[in-house]
Structure formats: structure tokens, C-alpha cells
Amino acid sequence: MSDQTQNTPTSSLSAVAANRAETKVPGSSPLGTGLEARGVHAWFDKHLALEDVSLDFSAGTVTALIGPSGCGKSTFIRTLNRMHEFIPHTSMAGQVLLDGKDIYEPGIDVTKIRLQIGMVFQKPNPFPSMTIGENVLSGIKLAQLKIDNRDELLEECLTRAGLWAEVKDRLGAHAGGLSGGQQQRLCIARALAVKPKVLLMDEPCSALDPGSTLRIEETISQLSKSMTIVIVTHNMQQAARVSDYTAFFLSDGGPGQMIEVGPTNEIFSRPRDQRTENYVTGRFG
């Protein structure tokens, strides 16, 4: 099944994926062991929404979660930093290990977990009552952390999020005046300020124009040098451009399952599963 990659319809995507710098090898990063999901199930009431997902996110890699709507991608990403439990009547099973330690272990301080596993949401959500500068440093205040140099951290986070040049002269302005793309990069800067090890991104570009999307993708590439990134996306070009690994999720009417995971260029050039091939070639979804 590997010889026919040249002329399959996936070739344009696989070219994009192959164009990237070399896929990072798991375990090659000095950043720790990353995040590992072990047999994760998720229920809403009695309804099983996600069944038995085991997936490793090696430190310093970018993993894209793709799949049609309702396949459990967002549910899965929310189990990774314990946001799933905010929805009433939910339950789960399985383990999520951060540096080898289960984040669902009883007695664990969940606020510390979320400090290490940051999240960027689908819709930009800067705090409306705060200025741009206050937004970036809001995590420090909310989590009651102590820092030495606020200005330095402010500049560092905004630079890493690719927003510094645009806002450095108006840090005291309210965040509502920024464009959607700028707001989303502000949210990324805000998430970076507490120095998470992992950044979860739930369709961070779905509400943005191509220019802003490009900026955010550049930001992701920059960030992946120093942290682990998990990104849910409906845009397969984006998955091909930014990710080292891609996981394909699907629900056949029942619970969502992970069909296949692999290096991004393999998923887009020679997927092992027929359903993955159908999806990445655009035959459905």
C-alpha cells in the first residue's frame, strides 16, 4: 500500500506535510516525557462520547487531531487538562499521564495541572475588563504566582505569540479593540505567561482569516521548540503544515474513536486505514 503514493489525490497534502522540517522523534526532546493518554473514555450522562483512546504526545512535538464534527476530538482534548469535568453529569475512564504521573489521581491539585497544561479556545476570549498588558499577565494574578520582572515576561510572551510588534505601543489599551486574529494571539500569549509544558488548542483558527491563521501557525512552529502542542483542527492543510503527528478520530454513529495515529506525512500520504484515506482525500467529512 505504499508504492502508489505518487499519484493519489493526497499527494498535494502529503507534499505539504513532507515539506516540513524533519518529524521529531519521540523521546528526543529534553523537555520530559510529555503527555500520554491511556485508554481514555468519556461519557456525557450515560452517553459514551469517546471510547478507549490511547495516544502519546511526546514532549516538544505538535500533534494534530483531525476528524469530522462530533467525533470526540474536542471532548478528548478537554479530558487532557481536566476541563471535561466542568460539564455537569459527565464521567470518564482511563489515565492521562503528565511526565508519567496521572493527572486524575485522587488528591492531585487540579489547579496545578491546568497551570502546566494550558488551553487556547476556539473563540478568542480576552478578558474584556482588562488591558492588553493585564490580559497577558492575568494568569500570574489568577494563579497567584510570583514573578521577578513583569515587563520582561510581558514582552517575552507577546513576542512568542507573534504579537509584540503590533501592540507594544498600546499595552494599556483595552483588548476589545484588537482584531480577531490579534485577540487570539493575545490569548496564546496569555496562556504562555504561566509557562505551561503543554498547550492545548481547540480549533484556534476556525474564526480567523487566512492571514491571522498563518501568523498563528508560525507561532505554533516557534512554540513547539519549547513545549508540547496538541491542536484540534478541521483544516487538513493546517494539520499538514504545523503538526509532527496526526491522529484521526471518527464516530460511526456510536462513540468517537481514534482510528489511526502516525507521523503527519504518513497519515496524509499512505494512511493504513481506508477510512483515514477517505477523510484526508476529501471523500467525506
Added chain:
Amino acid sequence: MSTTTVKPVRPWTATPKDRLMTGLSIALSVLISVVIVAVTPMKGKLAYFFIFFFAWLVLDSLFIIRKSSAKGVRDSLASKITLLGSSFVLMAVGSILWAVVYRGVKGLNIAYVTQTMRQASLFDPIGKGGILHAIFGTLLLILIAVLISVPMGILTALYLTEIKGKASGLIQFLVQAMSGVPSVVAGLFIYAAIILTTPLRASSFLGGLALTILMVPTVTRTAQEVLNLVPRDLREAGLAMGATQWKTVALVVVPAARSGLITATILGVARIAGETAPLLFTVGTFDSYNFNPFKGENTAIPVVVWRALNSGTPESVQRAWSAILVLLIVVLILFVAARALGSRTMKK
């Protein structure tokens, strides 16, 4: 893939050990409060409550700090303080309800809610005569006030939130000022403006007008808050399809705010249901049914309570407590009915 079925769990809820510790700290706090009340001069239910609460605060914090951090303790302290605040409210409401039920239920019997005072006096033994006429009177007064003030209040709120016309500032100011009008002034106003200057005499309608003065600001301000909560996107979506503002408001904005508008009405009724003062000069008193809203005096449950308490004999005071209980039940039935009606129309 595993073949064994996986059990759903909720690792974020309290473990059995946590629950045991919580139970233990509560039990210990009860013990401490009993001991302290027994050996110190502090006595009474409030002493029990406070000692228990603070003992529990300390014990539970000790338990939390053992498994968490100072941050965790502060977090749980904050939630315990909200619990303290709501317990105070609950105690106040609970004491009032208890007093009313405890004293009112003794005078409650079939005759009390099926007869009038036509053949009986306040001083007669309990069991003779009832306040059915006052129940009807209260319902009639509420109906009149609702019929006038709900349309007025909602239209005013729509003017303030949707039209935002030139007079908005002034109207907003007047509505706020009106909500501070003492209820007796509302009654005196109707008395001075209508009864003294026109041939109209005290009647249910004039009582309803006096209650309207009190009800309109409540309905307006609540309706305004609710309408402001309707997202602007919805208005824009309606207007973007070529709808007029009138159609958008009538078919999109108001239906979206429906349950809140019902709440506004309920709060308005709650404001007036127990009013006595505005009715004294405008409705008068009557010991039997008067179904004509425009002619003749009438009565309402709060007026019966006021008269019965003033009469001062054990029988009349008993009648007053029972009347308060009946009023609470009537208002409760009204609210439940309004909510049920609201959710039924929502489903349709």
C-alpha cells in the same frame, strides 16, 4: 483495544475517604459546639450555629491543608463564607416561614377557606367564618394590577432597550425614583387624585391602580435587565433578513426573553401581593364577595391581617396568622402556575 467493559468514573468528585473526613469534621464540630454551649455562658440556637460553623471552618481547613495547599484552604474558605451568607438568609426566611406555618395552621380549617365573614365576626370562635372573599379580593387586585402594569412595564422596558429614544434618560430616572415610592404614598396619591376630586369612590379598580404604581418600576427594571441580556447578534440576524425593528422585537427579541419576562411579572406580583397600606384608602373593607371591580368596597388578605391583628383578641390574632399562611400559599400557587405556564409555552 480492551474487551472488558470500562466503568465510567468521576475522579474529580470526593473519594469515600474525603467524605468520611467531611462527615468526621462535621460530627466533631457538632460535638464541640454542644460542649462549648454547655460550659460557657453562650446560649441559644445562634450560639450553637456560630460555634459549630467556626469549629467546622477550622477543622475542615486543617483537613484540606493536609492534602492540598494554602491556596486550597483559601479557596474552600471563600466557598464556606458564601455558605455562611446563604445560611443567614435561609435562617431568616426559614424562621419567618416556620412562625407563619406554626401559628397559622392552628386556625386553618375548611370553613376558613370556603366561607366569608358575612355571618361571622373576627371575635367569633375559630371555625366560624372564613376569608374566601379576601382571597378573591386579593386575586382580583393582583389581576387588575398585572393587566395594567405588565404591558406598561414591558413597553417601557422596550422603549429603553430597543428604541433608546430621546426621553430614555428621563424615563430611566423616573422609573428609578418610582421604585423608591413608599407604598402608603401610592395609596394616598390615588385617594387625593381620584377619590377626593372625582365622583369615583373606593373600589378594587382604584386599589389596583395604587398597586400598579408600585408594580410598574419593578416590572420595568427587571424586564430591562432581561432584554439587555438578549445577544445583539439575534437582533442583527433579524434585521439582516430585512425585518423591521417592530417585527424583530416582536418575533425575535421578546420570545428570546420570555422566561425572563415571566420572572419580571412574578417579581412584580411579589412586590404587591402583601401590600396593605395602599389599599386602606383605595379599596376600603368588606366582609363578603364583591366581584364588581368598579363599584363598591372590597378587601384583600393583607387588609384582613391588618384588621384582625389590630382587634387584638386571641381569636382575631389567630385569624391574622392563618390569613398570612393563606396569603403565602396563594402567592406560591400563583408563582408555580406562572412558571408552569411559561415553560409550557416555551416547549410549544
